[in-house]
Amino acid sequence: MKNNKSKFSKYLVSGVAALALAAGAASSVSAAENSKFRVGIVTFLSGPAAGPFGVPSANAAKVLVEELNKGNLPAPYDKIGINGAEIEAVIIDEAGGATKQVEEYRNLVQRQKVDAVIGYVSSGDCLAVAPVAEELKTFTIAYDCGTSRLFVENSDAQYMFRTGLDASVDNIGAVRYLAATRPDVARLSGIQQNYSWGQDSWADFTAAASALLPEAEVVEEQFPKIYQGQYGAEISALSVKRPEIVHSSFWGGDMEALVLQANARGLLEDATGLLTCGEASLATYKDQAPNGMIIGARGPFGAFAPENELNTWFKGAYNAAYDLDPVYPATKMAQAILGLKFAAENAGVADKEIPTADQLAAGLKGASFPSVSGTVEMARGKGHQAMQGIAYGEYHYEDGKASIVNTVAFSGECVTPPEGVSAADWIAQGFPGAQCN
């Protein structure tokens, strides 16, 4: 017995020693410096958000990195890679929650030695990673997450940027679209997934509606749980209140299920659907969504991206690689990568040199750069948050082809709160300082 115990302690010690050795070896392998610009790309590769958001984003990143390394982009992005250095993308999965993402973020920066990180669809992950980005002094771009809290809680952020728009813009834009196209609408209703995204979206939408559509009343709201998939009861509850508008911030499979079920039940014939994330499934609705359903893309992305040289090129390259048009998450990923490239080449370092995080941050802070969605102004959150316009339009399906008609676009100043004012306060005060075209 005595012998066993000492044997055991040997095992324990040798186990820990082996582990330390393995870890040391592992860290020295990836610490190998090369002259490449390493970018960590974090998005959902598994789980319910992978299909609608993660996979198109990862695909966009792959095609863009490949083409950038060949120097195939139109000006001003025709320089090879990033500032002449070849890009090496490290793509990892965002699934698994905030604790795991903080761990993987540290691994990206400290083990894989990436020069910058682009990623995060989930708002929870963005909020968890932002303080770590500051702690590790790593240039990080949030490309998709929508929480308004990002630069409120990290107001002195130096290394965290967001090239996508705040979610309150989606809903202010949606109300502005209703006010522009259907000023007489009187009966509003909503169905949201019961989590932060749905709750915040609905709060912004109803507040903006009471300011811009004073005649309208909210007749019904439903909060089914996320990934529920079956909405029979909620659709009935909405139908009996005879709404004119059904607002929903659903996304992915939930959104497609809702459209299918609500359309089959006649709800979307009597009422007009308004889907703030609707564009992401543009290619999959076919004839299962009614014509005239209002859809958005969380900004001038995807099918709402303007005609410009960069976007035409991006659509062509994406289409050639995947035989699909890019949806809004893909455009947003492309925008973040272009933002990074702009920051690096704007940092004033020598050709092929990799700028430091401070130089990258200085290069992007308050800048305005050309992107696939038009010009992006980093005009909010002390120069860390992008400001852009937003567009909404109606779904139209004819002869086997889906398109968007009756598009109305609003400028960034029309839908974005001024610097230092929260969306909720801005809406409550009646949008002071909004400049609408």
Added chain:
Amino acid sequence: MRLDKTEISLGLVALACVLFGFVSPGWLIFLLTIALAKALVVQGVVMQMRSGLVSFGQGLFYCIGGYTVGMGGQFFGIHDAIAALSLGMLVAIVVAMLLGLLLTRYREIFFAMLSLAFSMILFGILVKSQELGSTDGFNVHDWTLFGWAPEAGAGSQHTVFTITVVSGLIVAVLIHRYTKAGVGVICEAVRENEVRVEYLGLSPRWLLYGNYVAAAAVSALGGGLTALATGHVDPEMAYWTTSGEFVFIALLGGLGHVAAPFIAAIVFSFVRTYAIEFVPHTWQMILGFTLLAVIIFLPKGLWSLVSREKTGERA
């Protein structure tokens, strides 16, 4: 107080870990901190497994620990790490004392499902609490240690790591003594045959109740440490997949020894992080195959690698 060999080994390993913390890179310290903090929750699961109960809801106490630390700092001005961690354990003990009254009436799958249900109730409540950030959660920062504020970055990371190693050591020694003591051995007897234990004049229910409450406290400590290390808490901590992960790690390590959950948690973290790095699209499959391999080849967990050798020697 006499320390036995196991306790001395644990102490030495803990000391080695703390020293190792000074020379290892930041990501590794973080990974080990989270792994050891999770191992504490797994200790809670293992404590119950030894008495025949599988908790699929240990995330409940993990989350309570994390949220108490977060809310203590955010709303009640409790910035001291030790005070916040103790408060988390206290809250978990109170909750467990209430829930335990109901839960200890059930066994097997009924206990598993009911424990899972309570954890999901907390998840549901947190998701509906917009003041607490709903699913996005909130940040945990500006904590101190006895009035001393470690500098942000590497300093605070080392501090949490050291606190985690020390708490791990204390918990491990206590659990080791518990399992060797009469009451701990009876836990195994309860698993084997509850009726016989009752005929011996003992109450399995109150034994399980005590076990459940103790496991809750240990798990809450793990949750609090995770919150301090990560700097963020969200309701995902109470979600059933998180609880499933703890059961996964418990099975990986086995019930053989108090060190098994720690080793299993570290192995799990390494397998997962390298799987994510090398096969980003199919890392879950790697984890699945690892568990499958352990179940097929080492049905008593990783610890049987050590104990198998021992039996061979004895024979």
